[in-house]
Amino acid sequence: MRRLRAEQFGLKREVEYGTPQQNETVRQIVEAVRTEGDDALLRYTEQLDRTKLDAASLRVTEAEIQAAYAKVDDTFLTAIREAAVNIRVFHEKQLRQSWVDVQPDGTMLGQLLRPLRRVGVYVPGGKAAYPSSVLMNVIPAQVAGVPEIVMVTPPSTGGKEGIDPFILVAAAEAGVKEMYRVGGAQAVAALAYGTATIPPVDKICGPGNIYVALAKRAVFGAVDIDSIAGPSEIVVLADDTANPAYVAADLLSQAEHDEMSSAILVTTSVTLADAVSAEVERQLSLLPREEIARKSIERNGAVLMAETLDEALAVINRMAPEHLEIMTDEPMSLLGRIENAGAIFVGPYSSEPVGDYWAGPNHILPTNGTARFSSPVNVDDFVKKSSLIYYSKDALLASGDKIMTLARHEGLEAHARAIEIRLEQERG
């Protein structure tokens, strides 16, 4: 692996906005579905997904879901069910209550928290059709109390006939009752604006290709969207106490995703750097996805040498990695100094796949340095707040004059008069 001084490490953060032609294609698709509804949806499904459907066959039937269960082995089913429980338990701990503050003068102020009414989850049909991601998108919405969660996914997965049965089973296990076989920008537009067959949603989540990402951008405002995911990243902070084979294996688990993934070791130890580099080479050669992982390591992998732990932490906070593993002598002692990271894996046994599949925290994490300001997918993403304001007559009489002072200063006389007319009538 290439080795750099930590302080010299330059960040490249490019936001993907698509080519003008891709944007124009998406604009046309979205506009057609918005104005023509099912007709356009079915036309693009035939044209782009090479599947001829009618409106009645868009929805996945209960019989198909049962048939999918028959194709899924028990080992998988047991594992995905236990993972779903773990994810549900972790997200239930995030649930918050509406609250109100009541004052002696009668004033009541608070926040009413409510789930979104209807959420759409996009599941891609290509190689990235991951059952685990279905759980990670659906369960937080379900825990938030969203009454209607709908899944859309292309009519066939990865070139095979029909939708991957494992995806259908994961969605059913997560609690999705409404699934449609549509994908691409046309599916996003249908979720945003609704068609005769697919009622519109309030928020669209889930990963997809560039057309899906651009369509989500285009409908944002009409509905909410989740963040647009960038390539996956891992940073491992390790010292002489770390097991180089574990560090290397975890770096490679990120590198195998795709060539754009990045896997970076930050260390103060030359001994560890040497050992990890050797292990990466050894383990790489044994991997089925060696070619992808090797390209990722060559292009985006690095060992960053820091003089001190302070310097190591500074470069990590600057990177704001999606995943951060800490394998040092006293890993918990460093938590308070990690400002920016999507998920922090502490100690030698908290390998990233523990979080990807199992432990319960969400695996959909802020990429591309956005952990500086955004968070893993969580229950709050599916809850909205309304402010509650109740003023008694006494409270208004006590504050009215000062409210009018502020309103009149801003030249908003009608605001002042809305108070004044009450003061006049109620003071008698």
Add this chain to the structure above:
Amino acid sequence: MRRLRAEQFGLKREVEYGTPQQNETVRQIVEAVRTEGDDALLRYTEQLDRTKLDAASLRVTEAEIQAAYAKVDDTFLTAIREAAVNIRVFHEKQLRQSWVDVQPDGTMLGQLLRPLRRVGVYVPGGKAAYPSSVLMNVIPAQVAGVPEIVMVTPPSTGGKEGIDPFILVAAAEAGVKEMYRVGGAQAVAALAYGTATIPPVDKICGPGNIYVALAKRAVFGAVDIDSIAGPSEIVVLADDTANPAYVAADLLSQAEHDEMSSAILVTTSVTLADAVSAEVERQLSLLPREEIARKSIERNGAVLMAETLDEALAVINRMAPEHLEIMTDEPMSLLGRIENAGAIFVGPYSSEPVGDYWAGPNHILPTNGTARFSSPVNVDDFVKKSSLIYYSKDALLASGDKIMTLARHEGLEAHARAIEIRLEQERG
């Protein structure tokens, strides 16, 4: 006011994306500031804001802030200070703690909550330079614990010489220590990418004209942004028990903002509808901003007649108003049936200006129907979460096989091996 059947009311929701030329102008400005820094910032400030500055004079000095205090009357200062206290108290109640769940097998899972490091607040220089909005943007960030809050505002406000002293005082009272006299798309770009004089921020908030809005859209991803505000809206739900003069005054307080504002009464009572319409006409003629308010009422104002309270609530939830006032017989009994609203004002004394200026809840609210999925500005907007994952050796040994099952199903062998290498070594 025009009168419609509630069920016939059609929503128009247009998202403002700007003209191609406006987008191109903004793209050029953002790109210039990103690559040339202060040089471009000063060049555009001279060209667009007709103010020649050098890098050393960009920052507002302590002496200027002191001079601003000398220009502000005590009545205003007393009122804005008390408003700031109310806003701070309400937002402090929103503060949340990091949490961790500790299991007997050693597993520790949690969420670490931390404030963003640096936030930029944009304050427009035109007629909408509102001291109250400075408080509403700054205080939630400050309560969240953001250590660096920076304000940018055009070098002169509303055509006058220099920055409005009331804005400087409001910012100082809210706790801003760093202010720059730059505005427009160039200020947004400087905040997003940083220049030699202005270090970059993690999030940009605050309202502005179309160029500011498009610049925020353009830099989103490099930094976080708040929502793009649409025109302001009020819906009043009232019955025979309501005072028509209060209802009319509150509708007009919204209508005076600008011609795009909308003020809508929803009622089951023809008597009230008649009385409110007459009061609106009477009060309109007395307003200094009559012309604006009248256009707003004519274009976007309406009385929606509902047969039943259920129908009234259905149309309100469909509108998802920014502000909702409830002046009915038992207003609190309806709260549980309001699904979508930015802020809910309950009873005859909770006039909207109470919330705009005084009570404490934020006055920056979701517009344009986005209350279906988004919330008033609040402390969470300035806090990010990191997941914490600690697995003990025992926990990993107990779950490792199932993690590998899920990873292998998804074709991610290196993920499985990161677990397997540990199981092999630790099982001995």
